[in-house]
Amino acid sequence: MPTVQDIRQASADTTPLTMLTAYDAPTAAIVDAAGVDMILVGDSMGNAVLGYDSTLPVTMADVASHTGAVVRATEDALVVADMPFLSYGADDDTGIENAGQLVKEAGASAVKIESGPHTVALTERLVQLGIPVMAHLGLTPQRVNQVGGYTRQGTTEADAQEIKDLARRHEEAGAFSLVLEHVPSELAAEVTADLDIPVIGIGAGAETDGQVLVLTDVVGLSASPPPFAESFGDVRGEMEDAVAAYREAVEDGEFP
Ligand code: KIV
Numbered sequence: 520m521p522t523v524q525d526i527r528q529a530s531a532d533t534t535p536l537t538m539l540t541a542y543d544a545p546t547a548a549i550v551d552a553a554g555v556d557m558i559l560v561g562d563s564m565g566n567a568v569l570g571y572d573s574t575l576p577v578t579m580a581d582v583a584s585h586t587g588a589v590v591r592a593t594e595d596a597l598v599v600a601d602m603p604f605l606s607y608g609a610d611d612d613t614g615i616e617n618a619g620q621l622v623k624e625a626g627a628s629a630v631k632i633e634s635g636p637h638t639v640a641l642t643e644r645l646v647q648l649g650i651p652v653m654a655h656l657g658l659t660p661q662r663v664n665q666v667g668g669y670t671r672q673g674t675t676e677a678d679a680q681e682i683k684d685l686a687r688r689h690e691e692a693g694a695f696s697l698v699l700e701h702v703p704s705e706l707a708a709e710v711t712a713d714l715d716i717p718v719i720g721i722g723a724g725a726e727t728d729g730q731v732l733v734l735t736d737v738v739g740l741s742a743s744p745p746p747f748a749e750s751f752g753d754v755r756g757e758m759e760d761a762v763a764a765y766r767e768a769v770e771d772g773e774f775p
């Protein structure tokens with residue numbers, strides 16, 4: 520069972536770290552049994568399983584409930600719970616209380632926070648309290664309205680510099696790893712070289728310390744995966760076939 524200290528050490532290894540999302544017990548058990556290092560109960564559940572068209576409506580209750588299901592089904596992987604939109608950042612006491620709920624009640628081993636200048640102090644306090652923090656920079660989907668879309672980030676020199684500075688500040692604040700989403704691979708390589716903690720990329724090229732994707736994209740269940748996702752299966756097709764076969768069997772009197 521990897522701890523955050525194992526993950527932290529892994530940036531020196533040659534084998535890339537693997538992380539996938541999961542939102543429920545059966546899929547968490549599959550991801551866990553496959554030997555994936557970390558399971559992220561991402562707020563991507565908003566799009567992936569809750570039927571929203573962004574992550575903004577996802578609540579603490581949503582993440583806590585799904586985290587509980589994932590934790591109950593996971594034996595080996597490190598379970599990281601994603602802090603939803605506005606559950607942190609407005610004031611740090613509320614952020615601590617909410618992070619605490621995900622660890623103390625739902626059973627996560629760490630939280631992930633979409634990071635910015637406003638999360639450096641919170642990251643430091645959480646780490647002091649014993650709540651490990653995974654930072655997240657580059658494309659941060661909770662800021663979609665401010666950013667104006669889900670576009671690649673860090674494409675200007677100023678933006679790239681800001682990401683590098685914030686990455687370092689969150690490492691100094693005690694984050695045990697960093698997710699870097701949808702940035703140029705050269706920038707991801709620079710940040711990876713710059714930091715001691717492992718950088719987990721998504722749409723950030725091949726030179727990070729690890730990769731993360733959304734489970735429903737990886738297994739081929741998502742209706743509209745992002746351009747940087749890769750599907751390694753056809754679960755949607757399998758489910759369509761099974762459901763159609765069931766309906767036909769009942770209607771034709773072959774089942775039961
Ligand atoms: O919510 C999520 O699934 C994420 C990953 C894409 C990093 O934040």
Ligand code: NA
Pocket residue numbers: 561562563574601
């Ligand atoms: Na997320």
